[in-house]
Amino acid sequence: MIDAHEKLDFRVQQWIFKQGWDRLREIQCLAIDPILTGCTDVLISASTAAGKTEAFFLPAISAIAEDKRGVGILYISPLKALINDQDRRLESLADILDLQVTPWHGDSAQGRKSKLKRNPSGIVLITPESLESLFIRDSGWVKSAFQNLKHIVIDEFHAFIGTERGHHLLSLLHRLEHLLGRLKNPIPRTALSATLGELETVPLSLRPNKSLPCKIIKQTQSSASLKMQVKGYIETNTAVGDAVRAEHLVCNDLYELCRGGNHLVFANSRSRTEILAAVLADMCESNAVPNEFFPHHGSLSKEMRETLEARLQQERLPTTAICTMTLELGIDIGKVNSVVQVTAPHSIASLRQRMGRSGRRGGASILRMLITENELTEQSSIVDQLRLELVQSLAMVRLLVANKWYEPADSSLLHFSTLLHQILALTAQWGGIRADQIYSLLCKDGPFQHVTVAHFKCLLSHMGNTELITQLGSGELVLGHAGEKITNHYSFYAVFKTPEEFRIVSGSKTLGTLPVDSLILEGQHIVFAGRRWVVELVDVEKKVILVNRAKGGQPPKFGGAGMAIHDVVRQEMFKILCEGDYKIKVGEHRIEFADETAQSLFQEAAKFFQTANLAKTNFIQQGNRTVILTWAGDKIVNTIVAVLISKGFAAGAFAGIIEIEKADAQDVIDALKSFQTDGTISADQLAKSIPEKAIDKFDEYLPENLLLAGYAARAFDVLSTKLKIKELLTDFVS
């Protein structure tokens, strides 16, 4: 192990020495052999700033140092900003070895791209979309430039797993191996990530056809400790005016906790981000101190975001960013003093990623969660009485800290939208291609292995009928009229969908953009970029909203869908309510991590849970309404709701609790019993009643039956639901 670094290229060793490192980290030593040999894929799982990128590049660069014909390393990133960071970080190492590094994305310098075109060599840093555009526009160059490719590395791999974009990436990598004649002798892939749940399943997500084995390298000694606290707040119902709004208590605490240091506050929605930033900036103003609270989210312009990122990184002025997931991935902002999560996190995986942003110079990570619950009244719902937002937050903390568990990706998705995209892309790339070639490349040996021959045939014939593709007399498929039009536009390269957005302009300055699904009226007051504005003009043609500064205002309504809580999280919530205790057991001790308000809110919830005997009660009759407590994830909850609606009930779900209006519990139970024994109700059947099934970018071009099947696989799980209902009915005592 000590001598591992001696296998690296001499100049790489010199570079390590120059950095003043006394030795390589464990993961860096472990990565040397597998990457130098290049006979396996490698998965490197280690926390942020543990040196994952170097763990790959030190041996990979050593492996290509002697042979500079063509591009040797292909680095793929989900973000342009990461490519720019990586370009900067690789500069000194690449200089020593006289290696060319080329960042290649929509905004990178044309000069460096054309240099690579003339003289392909060294390292290319690229996005999946830019790689797709190279395939379609210049696959001949790709074939010659990458002929000598030794390694592919994917950064922030968790951001791809289970998504449309991830499937696109896998398809691109497979097409690359095919183009280079490397299907039998695959190019080794390395995946880097800090947040991977169920590690042993990840290699299949990296190479679904298993044509190479995968070596897993995991950081063992995690020296970093975690300090964490859940703080509770109560939203009072007293008359407007003298009410102590929980929001102000939250902001008072944020002001006290964050002022004077560097912090990240994750607020979960762009509108809440704007509200908190505005209130905190006002507090600075009324206290006559310089403002150090700024918003950061996807609707803000690149310039505003980059200014804030630079301010955080420089560490000259104390800075707190109130942000959405834009600051979750590894953009270079250095480490911050602490991370605050306001309202419950959406998933443990993202909580873990956020937590990793704090902890300076080997110090502890500090994470606080600020959770607000409503004051209880006679009319309070079960959700309020059970304090579900707080209980969910506590359960997530336990799963993160004690179980080290994160949500795995949903592997049941069919990705038909991306399959259609890839059929068009392949046809555009080759000019003409046979149906059986497409099938074997994408489905039989490629990443769409779940697609049946029948589905594939149906898709192709529908694409023919809609003029996306045309079959020549020779049997070859070429692009049809509609297919030409779609693939010729630059918007084709990305497989994910973006809603139309309006630009928000004040004077001559663009402040950012807003999705059009929010209704904005002239004269309306909005909060944007941390300030208040009044809308002067909405230009529908130019998609511009003109605004002026204003004194007061309501926040813009941002659109969006619901979220999916995993089975494991709901089971953990059930468990802590049953036990009446959420504290984490460490040896003989039980660690308290909630403040007094959060403790008493939890006690209220546990008392209600016990009094109503909810450990053993799944069906509750409340007047003429029936309530079902399943403690299952949202896929099962949604399936039960759809089943009940299909049987004529007025059912809905809130925070995982199913409510059926004007229904007798016994009738609901009978309906569920009949569903259980009825073999004819399938997920497809349930999906038929959904009015809008087109969700992904190319869904609108799919034949009805595939659209149905794709939606059904995403939203419903009939088998697990039947099992869950069996369990619920066994416990039922009428």
Added chain:
DNA sequence: GACCTGCTGCGGTATG
């Protein structure tokens, strides 16, 4: 009671 990511080629004008 949601969030985020990415993409081209060309024509116009300004600047050195």
